Amino acid sequence: MRTTRDRIRHAVGFEVVGLLIFAPLASWAFGYELHQMGLIGAVASLIATGWNYLYNLLFDKAMLRWTGQLRKSVVVRVLHAILFELGLLVVFLPALAWYLNISLLDALVMDIAVAVFYMVYALVYNWLYDIVFPVPSLKHAAARPDGAAAG
Template identity: 35%
Template sequence: MSPFARRILQAVLYEGIAIAVVTPTLVLAFDHPPGSAFVLSAVMSGIALTWNYLFNLVFERWESRQTVKGRSLARRIAHGVGFEGGLAIILMPVMAYWLDISLWAAFVADMGLLAFFFVYTITFTWAFDRIFGLPLSAQGAKEA
C-alpha cells in the first residue's frame, strides 16, 4: 500500500472509532443533546484527521532517518505523546467554545479524553501495523 493510502486509511479508521466513543461520552459528561455531541465529535474528528495526516507525515520522515528501524514501545509512546499532546492544544479552544465552558474546564475535559485516547492511539497503531504491516519508514533495508 502506498504511504499516502496507508495514512488515509489509518486516519479514517482511527477517527471513525473515535467518533463512536466520543459522542456518547460528551452526551453523558456534559448533558449535551446527542445531535450536538455528534456534530462536535465530527468537528473534532475533522480537525484530528488533518492533524493525524500531518503529524504522521512528519513523524515518518523523522523515523525514516533513524538508524534503528522498527517501532519499539518507546517509539510508540513518543508517537502517542506527540500526536495526542498536539491535538489537545488544538482542540481545547474548540471544546471550550462549543460546550460554552472555560478553557480550564475544556483542559480538564480534554485530559479525561486524553487518558483514553493515549492508550487507544498506541493500541490502534500497534494493531494497524500488525494488520497492514509497518510503513516503509519503519522497515529495515531488507524488509522494504
C-alpha cells in the same frame, strides 16, 4: 514508508472507529447531549484526520532519519501517542470552551480526559494497524529467513 493510500486508510479508520466510541462515551461521562458530543467529535475528527496524516508522515520521516528504520518500540509508541495528543490539545481547548460555553479550566479538564482516552485509543489502534497492515519493507524482511529486506 507507507503509501499515501495506506496513510489515508489509516487516518480515516482511526477517526471513524474513534468517533463511534467517543460520542456515546463522552455524552454519558460529561452529561451533554449525544448530538453535542457527536458534533464536537465530528469537527475534531476532521481536524484530527488532517493532523494524523501529517503527523504520522513527519514522525516516520524523523524515525528513518534518526534510527534508519520504522519499527516502533513500546516506548516510541507511547511517545508517538502523547505528542499527537498534545498537538490536538492546543487546537481544541479554545473551541471546546466556546462551543459548550464553559470556562477554559473546565474545557481543559474535559480536554485532558478526552486526550487520555484518545492516547490509549491511539496506542491500541496504531499497534493493531501495524499488525494488520505491516509496513511493506518490514513485511518482506520478516518473510526472508535472514531478516534482510527483499529487493
